[in-house]
Amino acid sequence: MLIWRRVDFLRIEYRSRFLSKERLILKPFLLSSPPMNIPHQNHSIAIIGAGLSGISCAVALGKTIGNVTVFEAEAQPGGRMISRQQDGMQFDSGAQYFTVRSDAFRQQVKEWLDQWLIDEWPAWLVDLENGEALSHEDGAKRYIGRPMMHSFIQDMAELCDVRYETKIKKIGFHKKESRWELIDTHRKTQGSFDTVIVAVPAPQAVPLLSVTPALTNIAETIVMTATWTLMVAFDEPLQFGFDGAYVLSEELAWIVRDSGKIERDGSHGKEVWVIHASPEWSEKNKKLSTKKVNKILLDALGRVTGRAIPKPHLIVTELWPHAKPVNPLTEGCLYDRELRIGACGDWCCAARVEGAYLSGLTLAARVLHDA
Numbered sequence: 001m002l003i004w005r006r007v008d009f010l011r012i013e014y015r016s017r018f019l020s021k022e023r024l025i026l027k028p029f030l031l032s033s034p035p036m037n038i039p040h041q042n043h044s045i046a047i048i049g050a051g052l053s054g055i056s057c058a059v060a061l062g063k064t065i066g067n068v069t070v071f072e073a074e075a076q077p078g079g080r081m082i083s084r085q086q087d088g089m090q091f092d093s094g095a096q097y098f099t100v101r102s103d104a105f106r107q108q109v110k111e112w113l114d115q116w117l118i119d120e121w122p123a124w125l126v127d128l129e130n131g132e133a134l135s136h137e138d139g140a141k142r143y144i145g146r147p148m149m150h151s152f153i154q155d156m157a158e159l160c161d162v163r164y165e166t167k168i169k170k171i172g173f174h175k176k177e178s179r180w181e182l183i184d185t186h187r188k189t190q191g192s193f194d195t196v197i198v199a200v201p202a203p204q205a206v207p208l209l210s211v212t213p214a215l216t217n218i219a220e221t222i223v224m225t226a227t228w229t230l231m232v233a234f235d236e237p238l239q240f241g242f243d244g245a246y247v248l249s250e251e252l253a254w255i256v257r258d259s260g261k262i263e264r265d266g267s268h269g270k271e272v273w274v275i276h277a278s279p280e281w282s283e284k285n286k287k288l289s290t291k292k293v294n295k296i297l298l299d300a301l302g303r304v305t306g307r308a309i310p311k312p313h314l315i316v317t318e319l320w321p322h323a324k325p326v327n328p329l330t331e332g333c334l335y336d337r338e339l340r341i342g343a344c345g346d347w348c349c350a351a352r353v354e355g356a357y358l359s360g361l362t363l364a365a366r367v368l369h370d371a
């Protein structure tokens with residue numbers, strides 16, 4: 001059970017009618033409905049988070065509204081889709097690939113394919129248990145970013161005004177002017193805006209949304225599980241005979257020969273593998289030292305593949321504390337039209353890349369519709 005301390009820094013009295021549930025429940029995917037009252041060009045919007053949901057929301061809003069600013073804590077966009085660089089090598093640390101189920105995402109994927117920002121990943125995947133590998137055939141087409149997993153987000157972010165390395169700590173509402181003010185972690189104001197959108201994982205959204213208890217209460221119901229990730233370079237090929245494996249074991253969930261993906265050629269002759277621990281094991285062992293995590297997961301790799309694992313040339317270890325939502329909402333996004341504050345992200349839609357994209361688009365349509 002996640003327990004979060006509220007940051008109720010505003011002294012604002014809300015009338016309960018402002019927080020009625022009906023206003024928060026959205027018709028899923030208003031993508032085709034025409035905007036009713038398009039806000040004028042001077043309407044300003046702040047988006048917190050430059051992951052796929054935040055950036056797709058920013059691009060969709062930016063087509064109509066001139067004044068959209070994105071705030072991102074890290075030095076680059078991508079969030080949980082980031083490809084990490086270390087010692088001249090590249091690792092897909094978070095999302096490994098994505099699939100397509102909806103027409104809206106299919107159309108976007110086609111554009112990214114035409115722009116050479118993504119490619120199909122014709123991987124040989126297996127289900128792996130106790131040293132036994134069975135071919136994993138589900139007929140799904142899998143896509144990856146090129147040359148990095150987040151390349152297409154970076155491309156979209158170039159169309160937006162993004163303030164990097166700016167972590168937002170508080171959102172305040174000035175009732176008199178009816179405007180939102182964003183305060184960063186250095187207690188510096190980042191300006192005031194007509195509308196604010198929170199595009200970060202649910203547990204990180206909770207303190208930011210605390211000015212709107214109705215949205216906070218919904219975000220608090222979302223459970224997101226952790227994932228320990230090992231990014232490992234070996235001097236010689238491991239010769240497992242597959243590109244990636246869904247692993248059935250207590251410790252591991254997924255392993256992939258990352259250097260085998262298209263354009264991951266900066267590995268200097270090393271073979272690069274990415275290992276994801278299972279959500280259950282990661283949750284239980286969030287506080288373990290990286291040294292212990294490395295040993296346990298590499299031992300588990302040896303057990304599930306039935307091979308002796310050579311000493312790695314390099315290991316980079318990362319904990320994703322909020323990797324995936326277990327119980328995402330079905331509404332697509334959250335939006336309070338009176339206060340003009342909303343939230344999007346995979347946790348509002350579906351626990352995958354496509355869910356993040358659609359959630360950003362749904363909130364943009366909602367903001368345009370209700371403004």
Ligand SMILES: Cc1cc2nc3c(=O)[nH]c(=O)nc-3n(C[C@H](O)[C@H](O)[C@H](O)COP(=O)(O)OP(=O)(O)OC[C@H]3O[C@@H](n4cnc5c(N)ncnc54)[C@H](O)[C@@H]3O)c2cc1C
Nearest residue numbers: 049051052053073079080094095096168345346352353356
């Ligand atoms: C280990 C792992 C494996 C995965 N594998 C897959 C997969 O194979 N296929 C798939 O479809 N999906 C996968 N996913 C899920 C997928 O990555 C996510 O669904 C998607 O990237 C979520 O995008 P988002 O925009 O909702 O959130 P995020 O990508 O988390 O973006 C949120 C952004 O907000 C920023 N931020 C947070 N707080 C603040 C703040 N206070 N101020 C400013 N900025 C802030 C963060 O730095 C981040 O850039 C995986 C995720 C993980 C972690």
